[in-house]
Amino acid sequence: MKESGKKEGAASSSSPCAACRLLKRKCNHDCVFAPYFPASEPHKFSNVHKVFGASNVNKMLQVHYALVQLPL
Ligand SMILES: [Zn+2]
Numbered sequence: 411m412k413e414s415g416k417k418e419g420a421a422s423s424s425s426p427c428a429a430c431r432l433l434k435r436k437c438n439h440d441c442v443f444a445p446y447f448p449a450s451e452p453h454k455f456s457n458v459h460k461v462f463g464a465s466n467v468n469k470m471l472q473v474h475y476a477l478v479q480l481p482l
Contacts, residue, residue: 425433428455433464 429443432455437444440451447455458467 419465425449428452429459431468432459442468442475446471 417465425431426435426437427441427444427449428451430441431449431452442454445456456466462470
């Protein structure tokens with residue numbers, strides 16, 4: 411079962427990240443999940459999602475993302 415020779419890179423801008431794919435969200439350039447859950451590692455998000463639930467993950471990442479972007 412091969413995906414008809416289509417290659418998917420880790421830095422895929424067109425395909426949604428693992429989180430958005432699982433949550434059926436629209437993935438855009440400022441998606442908070444994308445840096446943590448690349449499309450190439452879908453199991454990562456499904457594990458986190460199982461443990462914490464989607465809304466908690468979203469909240470956690472938004473806080474983390476905001477902290478990372480602070481000019482400290
Ligand atoms: Zn995304």
